[in-house]
Amino acid sequence: MNLRLLSVHAHPDDESSKGAATLAKYADEGVDVMVATCTGGERGDVLNPAMDRPDVRANLAAIRRAEMAAAREILGVRQRFLGFVDSGLPADGEGLPEGCFAGLPLDVAARPLVELIREFRPHVVVTYDESGGYPHPDHIKTHEVAAEAFDASGDPGRYPGTGRPWRSLKLYYQGAFSREWFQALHDGMTERGIASGMGEVLADWPDTAPSLEITTRVRCADYFAVRDRALFAHATQIDLHAGFMAHPRDVERAVWPTEDYHLARSHVAAPLPEDDLFAGIR
Numbered sequence: 001m002n003l004r005l006l007s008v009h010a011h012p013d014d015e016s017s018k019g020a021a022t023l024a025k026y027a028d029e030g031v032d033v034m035v036a037t038c039t040g041g042e043r044g045d046v047l048n049p050a051m052d053r054p055d056v057r058a059n060l061a062a063i064r065r066a067e068m069a070a071a072r073e074i075l076g077v078r079q080r081f082l083g084f085v086d087s088g089l090p091a092d093g094e095g096l097p098e099g100c101f102a103g104l105p106l107d108v109a110a111r112p113l114v115e116l117i118r119e120f121r122p123h124v125v126v127t128y129d130e131s132g133g134y135p136h137p138d139h140i141k142t143h144e145v146a147a148e149a150f151d152a153s154g155d156p157g158r159y160p161g162t163g164r165p166w167r168s169l170k171l172y173y174q175g176a177f178s179r180e181w182f183q184a185l186h187d188g189m190t191e192r193g194i195a196s197g198m199g200e201v202l203a204d205w206p207d208t209a210p211s212l213e214i215t216t217r218v219r220c221a222d223y224f225a226v227r228d229r230a231l232f233a234h235a236t237q238i239d240l241h242a243g244f245m246a247h248p249r250d251v252e253r254a255v256w257p258t259e260d261y262h263l264a265r266s267h268v269a270a271p272l273p274e275d276d277l278f279a280g281i282r
Helices: 020-028 054-058 060-075 106-120 137-152 179-191 198-203 221-233 249-255
Strands: 004-009 032-039 078-084 124-127 170-174 216-219 258-266
Touching (some): 004 020, 020 032, 020 221, 124 137, 137 170, 179 198, 221 249
Parallel strands (some): 004 124, 032 078, 124 170
Antiparallel strands (some): 216 258
16 A cells, blocks of 8 residues: 655644654655645744845745755655745734635635645645644644545535545644653753753743643654754754754653654544554555
8 A cells, every 4th residue: 555644734844843753754664745835934934043134034935935845855755835825923912914824714725635635645634733733823724724624525525626535544633842742851951961941941831731632652763863954944944053953862862752643533443552643554
């Protein structure tokens, strides 16, 4: 069987910061991996101070597409933009920009993904949970769109004109950047006498933050370096000296060698917990 995996994300760079080592591992093993990127990231910030220049901001849409192309090659996957416009991150009380992805009716926003699923015919679909992973309107909309497309693409009566029906077998939600992950890295660095910046993250962690039940842990530490190279390719978004890039990779490989997922829907029997997104399919 030629296994196929579709990973659905909101913006360029999300595929490299959430589950990228898993994608690289499966691609290296011969799985056909596709990334669907809902928006072009046009309204994103420039998070790398070294890239925060007027010429970059003026050409951000084109630059982010070029970054995505480079990351795709590094990961060894295919990638498709679904063609929607980034919603930005509105301030409290501020409305969404007209015509943006998060403001579209669900059937309009899901239609290109239904068409892609019916064309690509993935066995497994991966996306965000109901919270979006964090409360960005495009991430929440990506969850809604992916769940709708997963359920609808196998029904011949829904979304006519988008190709032959295809029922994907499993839908997973990303478990990236959990409190447990930050705690494990903080403890691992502290025990080794390494200064940890994770303590500040943990101290500010909201008590109301949702916690996702992890059902599936994919061992992929051998591909963390590939993940990092893909992240580096998104130069406008990654500060090499801060945030996710600041912890030692040997510590991460020792204390948390997996990327983690929640099995949200399945049309096949697979005992939990799992260590493979294709458990029950192979």
